[in-house]
Amino acid sequence: MNKKTILFLLAIAQGASAASAGNAGDSSAIDQLMNAAPAALAEQTLPEAVMAPEREIPASRFMTGSGSEYLERPYLLPESLEMDEAGYGVYKSVPTLYRGSAVGQASFKKELEALTGSRFTGxxxxxxxxxxxxxxxxxxxxxxxxxxxxxxxxxxxxxxxxxxxxxxxxxxxxxxxxxxxxxxxxxxxxxxxxxxxxxxxxxxxxxxxxxxxxxxxxxxxxxxxxxxxxxxxxxxxxxxxxxxxxxxxxxxxxxxxxxxxxxxxxxxxxxxxxxxxxxxxxxxxxxxxxxxxxxxxxxxELSVVFQNPPHEKQILGTILKSIYGARTRINIAHSYFIAIPPLRDAIIDALGRGVEVNIITNTSKSIDAEAKHAAVPIIRSLAGIYPYGANIYLNRGENLHGKFMTVDGVFATIGSYNMHPRSEKYDSEMNVNLSGAEAVRQFDATFAGLIANAQKVEAPSDLAIPGGFVTFISNIIERYFFDMLKSPA
Structure with missing residues (x-):
């Protein structure tokens, strides 16, 4: 049994325990906060028409730690963030926390510094x-x-x-x-x-x-x-x-x-x-x-961002704020793209504003063998975003293990952070944020090369899960690990 499978199964054990506790009315503050999006968002079934359903974009929530330090600087909490009894910050309105400056404005970097506690240096x-x-x-x-x-x-x-x-x-x-x-x-x-x-x-x-x-x-x-x-x-x-x-x-x-x-x-x-x-x-x-x-x-201009779960959410905060600050284009290249509710909300909101969203990730045909059971929740996650107008590309070369995102050609973030629940619950991660057209141009050129060799999703059937690929293990992993942060049914 390989190391990733061992970690997956360990995560399942803890997830199952947490789920049982939740059913008994004793779920953790973390699960309560991250399971915040309405139940409608947990639905992964594609509508027949490939178009955005008419509905109101729901509010999201975001957790962060209080009193932590980053590079000897205090972690600055936005005034709109309310602290609950467990010491977590909860936002109930996306606009008050994330709708600020566009990513190309100098004020965006100041807002991001306040959110993450990580300075930009030129x-x-x-x-x-x-x-x-x-x-x-x-x-x-x-x-x-x-x-x-x-x-x-x-x-x-x-x-x-x-x-x-x-x-x-x-x-x-x-x-x-x-x-x-x-x-x-x-x-x-x-x-x-x-x-x-x-x-x-x-x-x-x-x-x-x-x-x-x-x-x-x-x-x-x-x-x-x-x-x-x-x-x-x-x-x-x-x-x-x-x-x-x-x-x-x-x-x-x-x-x-x-x-x-x-x-x-x-x-x-x-x-x-x-x-x-x-x-x-x-x-x-x-x-x-x-x-x-x-x-x-x-x-x-660069900033270095580190987060250590479960209390620190600086990288997630970076991603969400930059998506809400997008005006023209978002390019996401991530190995294991499984959108938790706040990320899914942000992407759908951007699409509703007319922002072009392009995503490339792995499928069962390209993903590494150690993470093959993640292919099912990846496809289901993509299926939950595709109907709103996102351009989805399926990697068909060797395993894509890269993890970067660009916004409007002037902002990029790259690092170890995976866009899936494990990075939010268990994994210590580091990303570097880059601001400046010259630096970001390299990322967009690389992204263009990746999607040129990928399969573009043209119909819901392109996101069908291969027959026989849903296994007993993949069902358990999806139920107790990758779906931990989904809305309760």
């Missing part, structure tokens, strides 16, 4: 990189590192790419470079144990991350910082499927490489997470001592 260079290109650039920069290499991923595969990284990190450690690594604790115990042990024996400091008291949570952040000067953030783990080495599957995934003041925020984040879990032979991160060389400069 003067950054930013380059979108496809998987193999990202690994080539990673190797180049790490080989030239003088002071520090800090890397984190959900999984480090024990294959050609993983062992090549291990050799490089061990060699740099012997040269006196400070090398630190964070891996998800569960994966580290299953598929990465031998590889990580070899790195530790070679002097690399390794943190096997586990959220205290939350068995199902995972560390899903993918990030690399070299000399406090360059940073990579995206959906890419360390393995042959991402680097396209080793002759096996070649997944489609992306990183953004940036240099500039935003790297300082990324470094501060890594230092905060690392220094909170010191022990054994692990030494503290001192940001000033980790830096070497001057930043490269550019025109992109």
């Amino acid at each position: 003067g950054n260079s930013a380059q979108l990189l496809f998987g193999p290109d990202s690994f080539a650039m990673r190797d180049k920069l790490m080989l030239a590192a003088k002071k520090s290499i800090f890397i984190t991923a959900y999984s480090f595969h024990d294959d050609e790419t993983g062992n090549r990284l291990a050799d490089l990190l061990i060699a740099k450690r012997r040269q006196g470079v400070d090398v630190k690594l964070i891996a998800d604790g569960k994966v580290a115990m299953v598929s990465s144990r031998k590889l990580l042990n070899r790195m530790e024996a070679g002097g690399v400091e390794v943190l096997r991350w586990q959220e205290p008291g939350r068995l199902l949570d995972i560390w899903h952040v993918k990030m690399l910082i070299v000399d406090g000067r360059y940073s990579f953030v995206g959906g890419i783990n360390v393995g042959d499927v991402y680097s396209h080495r080793g002759g096996g599957p070649k997944w489609q995934d992306y990183d953004v490489l940036y240099s500039g003041p935003a790297v300082t925020d990324t470094l501060n984040f890594f230092a905060r997470e690392w220094n909170a879990s010191l022990g054994g032979k692990r030494t503290p991160v001192v940001p000033a001592a980790a830096r070497y060389g001057a930043f490269e400069t550019g025109s992109a």
